[in-house]
Amino acid sequence: MPYVRTTVNGQPVEREVEARLLLSDFLRHELDLTGTHVGCEHGVCGACTVLVDDRPVRACLMLAVQANGKPVRTVESLAEPGQPLSRVQAAFKRNHALQCGFCTPGILMSLTAVLEEEGPVSKERAVDALRGHLCRCTGYRNIMTAIDEICAEPKEVGGGAG
Amino acid sequence: MPGNVGRRMPRLEDDRLLRGNGMYLDDIHLSGSLHAHVVRSMHANARIAGIDVEGARRAPGVRLVLTGHDLGDLNGPLPLLGPHPSLLAPRTQRPLAVDRVRYVGEAIVMIVAEDRYLAEDAADLVQIDYEPLPEVVEFDDARRGDRFVHDDIADNVAAVVSQVRGDPEEVIRSAPHTLALSLDIERSCGSPLEGRGVLADWDPRRQKLTVFDSTQSPVAIRQGLSRILDVPLDRLEVSAPDVGGGFGTKIMLFYPEEVLVPYAALRLSRPVKWTEDRWEHFISANQERGQHHEAVVAFDDNGRILAVSTDFDHDTGAYVPYGIAVPAVTGTHLPGQYDIEHYRYSGRVLYTNKPPVSPYRGAGRPQGVFVMERLIGAVAKRLGTEPWRVRRANLIPSSAFPYDTGLELHDRSRAIYDSGSYVEGFDRMLSHVDVEAFRERQRATRAEGRHLGLGMATYVEGTGVGPYEGCAATLNSSGRIVLEVSVPSQGQGHATTFAQIAADVIGCAAEQVHVVTAAGGPTAVGHGTFGSRAAVMSGNAVAAAAHALRAKILAAASVLLECSAEDLETRDGNVFVRGAENARVSLADIASGANPIQYPGTDRPTPWVSREPGSDAPVSLSATEYFRSGQWVFGSGAHGVMVEVDPGTGRVTIDQYVVVHDCGRVINPLVVDGQVVGGLIQGIGGALLERLTFADNGQPTTTSFLNFHLPTVDDLPPLVLDHLETPSPWNPLGIKGTGEAGIIPVAAAIAEAIEDALSPFEVPVTSMPLFPADIRTAIDRTEP
Known part of the structure; x- marks a missing residue:
C-alpha cells in the first residue's frame, strides 16, 4: 500500500494510505485535523487551503501520497492551544471578518503565506491571495479591513505569523 | 450592566472558530461510523421502469442499500409546511423515488458503506432503467398542456395566491396614465459554503437516537422526525452543530436525507453520516427566485401612484414543500414603502422539472421589490422626471404608523408596519448619493463616451415571525x-x-x-432561525428570562446580605447593597449559597439561602420565559447605486453603493453591519453573477462554482453604510430583524442603474440577473 511520510504541523506522520485518498480527507478523517474544511471538492472555493512546503495548496485537489516528504501546515498550527491568536487570526477577530467561519481557515492559511514572504506585507499580495477564496457570509468588507490592519502593523508586532 | 447592547463588540465565538476548532457536521467523528451516498436521478422527468441494486449490495464495504420499496410506509410523501386554502394541488417528495422522478438530482437509492469512497464505488453499480417523459423546464412548458410534472395535475398549477385592496381594476381603467411591464427574475440559490449533512447514531444501550443535522431548525427536525420514525421525543436528540451558512437553504423540513440517514442508523445500530458534495448541492438542495410578472401601474401627472396590479408565475420546482410562503411574501412585500391605495396580486404557482423551491434569503421579497421599482422607473421615464421624485412622492409618511397594509401574510396574520422612518431614510440615501453632482458627472463623462448610471430602490422586510421563542436563563455556581x-x-x-x-x-x-442552542434537550420547544426572526423573538425571550432570573438572584442575595431586595443593585457580576459598596456578593457565591449542599473544593462555608426551618431545598436560580408575538415587525431601507457600463463588453462596474438601513434598536452594530454587507454582496451576485441554468431537457448546467459564480473580493464596491434606528413599539427591546435586509433591493437598484447608464441606447432592463453577454445582446437588438 502506498504510504505518506512527512510532518503535519511539525509532528512526524507516517501512514499507509490508499492512493486515491485526498489530502483533505487524510487531514480531516485520518489525522482528525478538522479545521481544514471542504467546500466544493473541485478546487474553487479555497476553504480547504493548507500550506504544503510553505505554499498554499487546495487540499481537495491533492492526494495524500503527493504530500510525501513535504511538510504540511493547517489552521491548527497558527496558534498553540492556550496561546494568543496569530496576527491574521487576531485581526479577523477584531474586525468581525468571519461569520459562519467555514471558509475562514483557508483564508487564514493563504494570508499567513503572504505574511511569511520576505519584506513588508504587501496589500496587493494579500488581496490577490483573498481573490482565491469564496466567502458567502461576510461580503469580504471586514476581511479587507483586517488586511488593512495587518498591512499597517509593523511585521514583528502581535502573535507569531504562524 | 448597561452598555453592552449597542456596543460594537467583537464576537465571543470567534476565537474557537479561528483556531480551527469549529465543529461542523462533517467534523464530528463517531467511532464506527458508516457513510451514506445517494444515487440521484439523471433525468428531469422520467418513469422508472426498474432499479437494480444487486451489484451494489455485493460491492466491497457496503452495509445497506435502500430503495423506496425497502422503506415501506416510511416512503410516504414528506411533510407539507403551512397548509393554506390557496394550495390547489400540493405535492411533496418521497424520501426515495419509486416509479417516477421529477428533477435531475431526486434521490432514488441510498447506499451505506464503510467509507464514502466505497459507497461511491458501489453507486456506479446501481442500474436504473428510465423512460424519459417530456420535460417542463420553462414557464411556457408548464402552460403547454402536453407535459406534466405530476400526471394528475393537467395544468401544472400547485396553487394560486391572490389578494386585493381597494379597487385596482377600476382605478387602472380610469387613471390618467397607465403602463405595463413584463418582468423576469431567474432561478438562483443560497449556496452556503458548507453543504448539507446529517449524522445519526442509534445507541441500543442507551436506547437513544442522536442526530446531528446541519439545519437551521433542529427543534422542528426533532419534533417531525419523532413522528416520522415513530421514536419518542425522550429517545431522540437532534442538534445543529456549527453550521457553515444557511441562507434559508438549510431549513427545508424535511430533505430526504434528514429522514434516510437516521433510519439507516436505526436499522444498522451504527453511526451513519452523509455529507453532501457541491455537485449534489447544485442538483438537490432547494433553490428559489424564478418568477415572471405581468405588472400594471396607474398614476397621475404628479407621479402619484394610484394602483398597482401584477399577475405572476412562480416556479416552485417539482414539489411545493413550503406551500405558498415564497409567492405570498412576494405579493405582500411588493408595495413596500409606498402608499398605494389600490393594489392586487395574483400568483400562479407552477410545477417544473427542477429542484424544489423553498425560501432563500429574501424569500420572495427581492422579486416583489424588483417589480415595484421597475414600475417606478417606467413611471418616471413616462413623466420625464427623476425616479427619486416618484419614489419620494409615494413614500409612507412617518405619521402613518402603525400602517395597516390591509394584506394578510401567509401565516394568516395581518401585515401592519409597526414603525418606520421611510422619508428620512430615503432623504439620507439621497444626500449620500448627491443626485445633482452625479448627473453632472454623468453628462461630462458621456461626452467622453462613458456610460454612468444611477439606480435606487427601497424595501420593507417583514421580520420576527411568531408565534413564540423561549429562553431558559440559569446562574450556575461558576x-x-x-x-x-x-x-x-x-x-x-x-x-x-x-x-x-x-x-x-x-x-x-x-x-x-x-449561549446554548438547546434544541436537542429533553424539553426544548420553539422554532428555528429563519425569516430574520432570531433577534426579535429569541432576543426578547432572553431579555424576559434574564429579568426573571435577576429577580431570583436579588431575592437570594437579599438573604445573604440581610437586606431587602429593593436595596440591591447589580454591577460587574456582583450584587451590592445600594450605598454600601463593601456589602456585596458575587454571582458565583450567590449560586453556591443557594444550594444547601457544600460540594468538595469549596473553600469557604456556603451560607444557606433559605433560613426557613425544615426547608433545605436549593433556591432555584433559573427562569424560563417566552416571548410571544402574532405580529411581524418591519425593517426597512433605501439603497442607491452608481455604476458604469461598458457598452462594448457589457461589463458593469459598481462605482459606489449606498445603504441606509433601519432594523430598529441595534444590539451589536458590528454584527448588524456584517449581516447587511453580507446580504448586499450576495445581492450583487444575484444581480450580476449568479444564474442557475437548465438545458431544454431539464439538465442543470450550473453544477459547480466554476459556472455558478459567487462574488469574490473584486465584487465588493466602495460602500457607504448608514443606519437609522426606529425602534419597534411591538417588542420590549424595540428590535426588528435584519438577516435578509441587505439582499432585498439590490437587483432592483442595479437594474435601474444599468438602464440609466444605457439610456442613449434605450435598452429596457426587464430581467435579472444581467450578465455582460445579456447587456451586449440587448444593445445589439437596439442597433439597426
Whole structure:
C-alpha cells in the first residue's frame, strides 16, 4: 500500500494510505485535523487551503501520497492551544471578518503565506491571495479591513505569523 | 450592566472558530461510523421502469442499500409546511423515488458503506432503467398542456395566491396614465459554503437516537422526525452543530436525507453520516427566485401612484414543500414603502422539472421589490422626471404608523408596519448619493463616451415571525449565566448578541454569559432561525428570562446580605447593597449559597439561602420565559447605486453603493453591519453573477462554482453604510430583524442603474440577473 511520510504541523506522520485518498480527507478523517474544511471538492472555493512546503495548496485537489516528504501546515498550527491568536487570526477577530467561519481557515492559511514572504506585507499580495477564496457570509468588507490592519502593523508586532 | 447592547463588540465565538476548532457536521467523528451516498436521478422527468441494486449490495464495504420499496410506509410523501386554502394541488417528495422522478438530482437509492469512497464505488453499480417523459423546464412548458410534472395535475398549477385592496381594476381603467411591464427574475440559490449533512447514531444501550443535522431548525427536525420514525421525543436528540451558512437553504423540513440517514442508523445500530458534495448541492438542495410578472401601474401627472396590479408565475420546482410562503411574501412585500391605495396580486404557482423551491434569503421579497421599482422607473421615464421624485412622492409618511397594509401574510396574520422612518431614510440615501453632482458627472463623462448610471430602490422586510421563542436563563455556581435558546446560529453571532442582552439585564460582563442552542434537550420547544426572526423573538425571550432570573438572584442575595431586595443593585457580576459598596456578593457565591449542599473544593462555608426551618431545598436560580408575538415587525431601507457600463463588453462596474438601513434598536452594530454587507454582496451576485441554468431537457448546467459564480473580493464596491434606528413599539427591546435586509433591493437598484447608464441606447432592463453577454445582446437588438 502506498504510504505518506512527512510532518503535519511539525509532528512526524507516517501512514499507509490508499492512493486515491485526498489530502483533505487524510487531514480531516485520518489525522482528525478538522479545521481544514471542504467546500466544493473541485478546487474553487479555497476553504480547504493548507500550506504544503510553505505554499498554499487546495487540499481537495491533492492526494495524500503527493504530500510525501513535504511538510504540511493547517489552521491548527497558527496558534498553540492556550496561546494568543496569530496576527491574521487576531485581526479577523477584531474586525468581525468571519461569520459562519467555514471558509475562514483557508483564508487564514493563504494570508499567513503572504505574511511569511520576505519584506513588508504587501496589500496587493494579500488581496490577490483573498481573490482565491469564496466567502458567502461576510461580503469580504471586514476581511479587507483586517488586511488593512495587518498591512499597517509593523511585521514583528502581535502573535507569531504562524 | 448597561452598555453592552449597542456596543460594537467583537464576537465571543470567534476565537474557537479561528483556531480551527469549529465543529461542523462533517467534523464530528463517531467511532464506527458508516457513510451514506445517494444515487440521484439523471433525468428531469422520467418513469422508472426498474432499479437494480444487486451489484451494489455485493460491492466491497457496503452495509445497506435502500430503495423506496425497502422503506415501506416510511416512503410516504414528506411533510407539507403551512397548509393554506390557496394550495390547489400540493405535492411533496418521497424520501426515495419509486416509479417516477421529477428533477435531475431526486434521490432514488441510498447506499451505506464503510467509507464514502466505497459507497461511491458501489453507486456506479446501481442500474436504473428510465423512460424519459417530456420535460417542463420553462414557464411556457408548464402552460403547454402536453407535459406534466405530476400526471394528475393537467395544468401544472400547485396553487394560486391572490389578494386585493381597494379597487385596482377600476382605478387602472380610469387613471390618467397607465403602463405595463413584463418582468423576469431567474432561478438562483443560497449556496452556503458548507453543504448539507446529517449524522445519526442509534445507541441500543442507551436506547437513544442522536442526530446531528446541519439545519437551521433542529427543534422542528426533532419534533417531525419523532413522528416520522415513530421514536419518542425522550429517545431522540437532534442538534445543529456549527453550521457553515444557511441562507434559508438549510431549513427545508424535511430533505430526504434528514429522514434516510437516521433510519439507516436505526436499522444498522451504527453511526451513519452523509455529507453532501457541491455537485449534489447544485442538483438537490432547494433553490428559489424564478418568477415572471405581468405588472400594471396607474398614476397621475404628479407621479402619484394610484394602483398597482401584477399577475405572476412562480416556479416552485417539482414539489411545493413550503406551500405558498415564497409567492405570498412576494405579493405582500411588493408595495413596500409606498402608499398605494389600490393594489392586487395574483400568483400562479407552477410545477417544473427542477429542484424544489423553498425560501432563500429574501424569500420572495427581492422579486416583489424588483417589480415595484421597475414600475417606478417606467413611471418616471413616462413623466420625464427623476425616479427619486416618484419614489419620494409615494413614500409612507412617518405619521402613518402603525400602517395597516390591509394584506394578510401567509401565516394568516395581518401585515401592519409597526414603525418606520421611510422619508428620512430615503432623504439620507439621497444626500449620500448627491443626485445633482452625479448627473453632472454623468453628462461630462458621456461626452467622453462613458456610460454612468444611477439606480435606487427601497424595501420593507417583514421580520420576527411568531408565534413564540423561549429562553431558559440559569446562574450556575461558576458564576456564569447560561442561556438556552432554540435558535441555532449559521454565522449570525447569537453567542454574542444574546449574551449582550442578558449581560445588560443581569449586570455582568457579556463574557460571563454562555449561549446554548438547546434544541436537542429533553424539553426544548420553539422554532428555528429563519425569516430574520432570531433577534426579535429569541432576543426578547432572553431579555424576559434574564429579568426573571435577576429577580431570583436579588431575592437570594437579599438573604445573604440581610437586606431587602429593593436595596440591591447589580454591577460587574456582583450584587451590592445600594450605598454600601463593601456589602456585596458575587454571582458565583450567590449560586453556591443557594444550594444547601457544600460540594468538595469549596473553600469557604456556603451560607444557606433559605433560613426557613425544615426547608433545605436549593433556591432555584433559573427562569424560563417566552416571548410571544402574532405580529411581524418591519425593517426597512433605501439603497442607491452608481455604476458604469461598458457598452462594448457589457461589463458593469459598481462605482459606489449606498445603504441606509433601519432594523430598529441595534444590539451589536458590528454584527448588524456584517449581516447587511453580507446580504448586499450576495445581492450583487444575484444581480450580476449568479444564474442557475437548465438545458431544454431539464439538465442543470450550473453544477459547480466554476459556472455558478459567487462574488469574490473584486465584487465588493466602495460602500457607504448608514443606519437609522426606529425602534419597534411591538417588542420590549424595540428590535426588528435584519438577516435578509441587505439582499432585498439590490437587483432592483442595479437594474435601474444599468438602464440609466444605457439610456442613449434605450435598452429596457426587464430581467435579472444581467450578465455582460445579456447587456451586449440587448444593445445589439437596439442597433439597426
